[in-house]
Amino acid sequence: MKILVFFFLASFSLLLGQDKKALGKSEEASYAGKIVRITVDEKDLSIGASFKFMERTLDRAKEEGAKALVFDLDTPGGLAFPTKELMTKLADLEIPTIAFVNSEASSAGSFIAISTDRIYMTPGSNIGSSALVSGSGQGIDPVMRAKIESFFGSHVRYIAEKKGHRPEVIEAMMFLSDEERVVGDVVVKPGDLLNLNSSEATKLMDDGPLLAKAELATLEEVIAVEGWNSADLVTAEPSGFERVAWWVASVSGVLIMLGLAGGYFELKTPGFGVGGIVSIIAFSIFFFGNYVAGNMAGYELAAIFALGLVFIAIEVFVIPGFGVAGIAGLLMVVGALAFSMVDGVEWQKFQWGGTGTGDLLVAMSGPAMQLGFGIFGSLILLFVMMKFLPKVKFIDEHLLPTSLNSGTGMAVQNRVGLTGVAMSDLKPSGKIELDGENLEVMSEGRFITKGEAVRIVSEDGMGIIVEKLPG
Numbered sequence: 001m002k003i004l005v006f007f008f009l010a011s012f013s014l015l016l017g018q019d020k021k022a023l024g025k026s027e028e029a030s031y032a033g034k035i036v037r038i039t040v041d042e043k044d045l046s047i048g049a050s051f052k053f054m055e056r057t058l059d060r061a062k063e064e065g066a067k068a069l070v071f072d073l074d075t076p077g078g079l080a081f082p083t084k085e086l087m088t089k090l091a092d093l094e095i096p097t098i099a100f101v102n103s104e105a106s107s108a109g110s111f112i113a114i115s116t117d118r119i120y121m122t123p124g125s126n127i128g129s130s131a132l133v134s135g136s137g138q139g140i141d142p143v144m145r146a147k148i149e150s151f152f153g154s155h156v157r158y159i160a161e162k163k164g165h166r167p168e169v170i171e172a173m174m175f176l177s178d179e180e181r182v183v184g185d186v187v188v189k190p191g192d193l194l195n196l197n198s199s200e201a202t203k204l205m206d207d208g209p210l211l212a213k214a215e216l217a218t219l220e221e222v223i224a225v226e227g228w229n230s231a232d233l234v235t236a237e238p239s240g241f242e243r244v245a246w247w248v249a250s251v252s253g254v255l256i257m258l259g260l261a262g263g264y265f266e267l268k269t270p271g272f273g274v275g276g277i278v279s280i281i282a283f284s285i286f287f288f289g290n291y292v293a294g295n296m297a298g299y300e301l302a303a304i305f306a307l308g309l310v311f312i313a314i315e316v317f318v319i320p321g322f323g324v325a326g327i328a329g330l331l332m333v334v335g336a337l338a339f340s341m342v343d344g345v346e347w348q349k350f351q352w353g354g355t356g357t358g359d360l361l362v363a364m365s366g367p368a369m370q371l372g373f374g375i376f377g378s379l380i381l382l383f384v385m386m387k388f389l390p391k392v393k394f395i396d397e398h399l400l401p402t403s404l405n406s407g408t409g410m411a412v413q414n415r416v417g418l419t420g421v422a423m424s425d426l427k428p429s430g431k432i433e434l435d436g437e438n439l440e441v442m443s444e445g446r447f448i449t450k451g452e453a454v455r456i457v458s459e460d461g462m463g464i465i466v467e468k469l470p471g
Contacts, residue, residue, distance in 0.1 A: 031066040035228055037219070037235045038071050045078020045108045048294025048343045049246055051086060057236040058089050067232060068096040071116060072219060077107025080132055080148075084155055087115040091159050098226070100219050101125045101198070101212070110173055111156060114165045119212040120222045121198040127211070128195035130173040149175060169194065169211050184210040241292075248289025252341050252367075255289075256374025258282040261381040290340050297340035305340075308332025318427060334371070341367035419455045419469060422448050432466060441466045 038057055044050040061069050071090075090097060090112065099105070099113035103125040110130045113119050121127065132148055153174060157167045172183045172194035181188040184203050188194050201212040216222050220230045238246070248255070259282035265275030283305070290297035311329025342364065420434035426448040432441050434456075441464040444457060453469040 029234070031061050031064040031234070033232060034066050035223060035233045036061045036066045036069045037233060038069070039235065040071060040073050040075045040109065040112065042075060043078075045075055045083060045112075048082070049242075049249075049292075050294070051082045052292070052294045053236075053238050053242060054086060055089055058086075058093060061095060062093055066095055068098060068226070068228065069093065070098045070100055070219065070222070070233075071112055072100050072102055073105040073109050073113060074102050075106070075109040076104060077109050077130070080108055080111070080152060083108040083111050084152060087111055087155070087159050090115040091162055096226070098222060100222055101127050102219070106130070106195075110170075111159075114156070114160045114163060114170055114211075117163060118226075119165075119201070120214055120216050120225075121201055121212045122217055123198055123215050125198045126195055127201055128173040129193050130170070131176065131193055132174070165211060169196075245289045245292030248285055249293035249295060249341070252286055252290060253370035253373035253377065255282045255286040256337060256371060257377035257381060259286065260374065260378035261385070264378070264382060265385065286337075287340060294343065295340060296342045301336045301340045304332050305336035308336060337374070338364065338367045338371050341370055415456050415459055415464070417456065419453060420466075422450050422452050422454055425450050426454075426466070439464055443467065 036057065038054055040054075044054075058069070060066075069090075097116040097118075099116040099119045101109075101113060101119065101121040103122050105113045105125075105127040106129045108130075110127050113127060119127075132145070132152060153171065156170055156174065160167045160170045169183055172181055172188055174193070176191060176193065177188075178190050180190055181194075183194055184196075184200060184205065186194065186196065186200050196211060198212065198215045201210055202215050203210045214225065216225065219233070223230050223233060259279045262275045262277075262279035262282060266279060287297045287302050287305075308329040308331070311325045311332065313329075315323065315326030315329060343366075415434070418434060420432040420439070422430065423433050423438060424430040426432075426441065426443040428443040428447070430441065430443075430448075430450075431438050432454055433439075441454075441456075443454075444465055444467045448454060448466070448468050454466040455469055456464055457467050458465045
């Protein structure tokens with residue numbers, strides 16, 4: 001029964017921890033009447049956490065009545081599909097939006113720029129070169145490329161037209177052609193992509209500038225041209241909560257170590273105590289932190305993790321031996337932990353036009369290292385606990401008695417070789433009677449029926465192992 005209580009509490013905590021309302025903004029200054037600046041630097045469009053932060057900032061700007069929103073761009077680009085979602089949210093924002101190219105807006109950066117109402121560029125800056133490539137930067141299979149370009153291209157054209165930009169300029173930036181193209185005064189040779197410098201982008205045509213409204217050296221000049229006040233400019237920053245969540249994601253291996261060690265400690269002790277609490281807290285923080293950090297942790301993976309624990313419990317306490325349920329549960333737990341740490345951006349690189357094994361290895365390498373650290377770290381931690389916890393006076397006197405009863409194995413006694421009687425079925429865990437004392441034990445890999453005679457074969461700081469007596 002204890003194991004089911006533990007699993008359901010863990011599941012509830014994991015799912016509850018992902019409530020988006022927990023992000024809150026009570027400690028953040030209001031954006032009301034402000035010009036909100038979002039900086040996009042070299043790696044910001046390649047990190048899942050950055051996209052979550054930018055989307056949250058857009059929501060806040062709209063909800064709190066910001067005067068305008070400015071994207072300050074200096075980026076070589078990033079992943080296209082998370083950018084596509086950001087483009088849609090930006091284009092529908094319903095407050096004035098500005099892109100300030102300072103000093104590069106290539107690839108996904110150009111997509112963000114054309115999703116704003118007006119574009120300004122610093123002298124000598126560049127925008128364009130927006131072809132879709134795989135996550136590793138290599139070419140995409142022709143059929144897959146045609147599929148992705150058709151899907152993505154239609155969306156980009158729609159956004160460009162909605163914001164009053166020239167679709168033909170964006171298409172020349174995105175798509176290769178076997179023919180020479182002329183865009184404004186710029187000649188794009190066959191097999192090349194359009195990339196405009198600030199002078200070319202601001203070139204006046206019959207019906208207005210080619211792409212950007214003007215060349216301006218500073219954001220303050222942009223604000224002045226728009227008729228706004230620089231005193232209203234604020235730069236969006238991640239909340240303290242988000243920073244903590246990103247830090248939590250970086251120490252996921254430690255949380256896994258604590259969660260596994262605490263869970264095993266709880267299974268080896270009667271009642272519900274310190275081990276279970278530590279495990280629930282560690283795994284709740286693990287899933288929530290990775291979720292906020294933009295990784296793949298979510299309700300689904302948390303549920304798979306909890307279900308895997310239930311399968312393992314069924315295998316340990318109901319079905320003798322270790323078979324299908326145990327293996328399936330183990331795979332579900334390990335898989336849920338590993339995939340929860342995968343950056344959502346990296347995973348989409350593998351999904352959309354990835355080159356296969358290479359992109360998958362990139363997406364899984366970091367999580368695999370964290371998971372390995374957590375598993376091996378928990379084994380080391382358990383060894384230390386078994387060896388030293390009973391010898392620590394404070395823990396022995398104040399902590400262990402509250403969660404451990406006599407016979408749990410933490411206070412190691414010299415009982416190897418003694419015999420007793422099974423008070424319950426051992427499948428493989430259960431209770432035996434030894435000299436009038438009830439002990440929680442585990443059988444040595446075999447099902448033992450209630451009433452059968454058993455012998456203690458080993459006892460350490462975390463448990464007692466018994467075997468069935470012959471005959």
